[in-house]
Amino acid sequence: KNEVEQSPQNLTAQEGEFITINCSYSVGISALHWLQQHPGGGIVSLFMLSSGKKKHGRLIATINIQEKHSSLHITASHPRDSAVYICAVGEYGNKLVFGAGTILRVKS
Amino acid sequence: DTAVSQTPKYLVTQMGNDKSIKCEQNLGHDTMYWYKQDSKKFLKIMFSYNNKELIINETVPNRFSPKSPDKAHLNLHINSLELGDSAVYFCASSRDASGRASDTQYFGPGTRLTVL
Secondary structure, three states: OOOEEEEOOEEEEEOOOOEEEEEEEOOOOOEEEEEEEOOOOOEEEEEEEOOEEEEEOOEEEEEEOOOOEEEEEEOOOOHHHOEEEEEEEEEOOOEEEEOOOEEEEEEO | OOOEEEEOOEEEEOOOOOEEEEEEEOOOOOEEEEEEEOOOOOEEEEEEEEOOEEEEEOOOOOOEEEEEEEOOEEEEEEOOOOHHHOEEEEEEEEOOOOOOOOOOOEEOOOEEEEEO
């Protein structure tokens, strides 16, 4: 069992829908990261959080440390949001452990 | 201005060859990383360097040797390439002096290595 589990693995949504991607982890962490990998392959960091909630534009990330769970929400989804979303947990020693990713496709 | 750059972007080579991938960051970060993304798109850390010092070496074969000539550069040299080395290799950097992976990481564009 991977230390970081994401769900769903694949997600197809209609433009405008509210999207939630979930991440659960089984290890003690220093921080949790959400990354976006574009269809062209580039990886961008969306959020890094260790408690509570962060918002950037239409993206919201939350974390519950006690439950070892984080969610990434996308409001008013758009086809340009189509990408792979990756959850990663930061462990001591500068180490990131990655989930398998969620492939999101937003149809117009 | 590219924050984290890698060269080459594509690398096609024969089994048994030796090759290098170069990485440079102009963000003034102290920590640099190499990650491998396999054919199933799963990312895994290979190495982490902080101020030219090796911090993480994740049970990577000895054929892989990272070299950090200064804190802005982290190169990856691979000896005796094998078919299983085919993957996309990402370099990244962060401020992360704490050693807790609790700073934003900035990724290079990736190098797609194909071993024939």
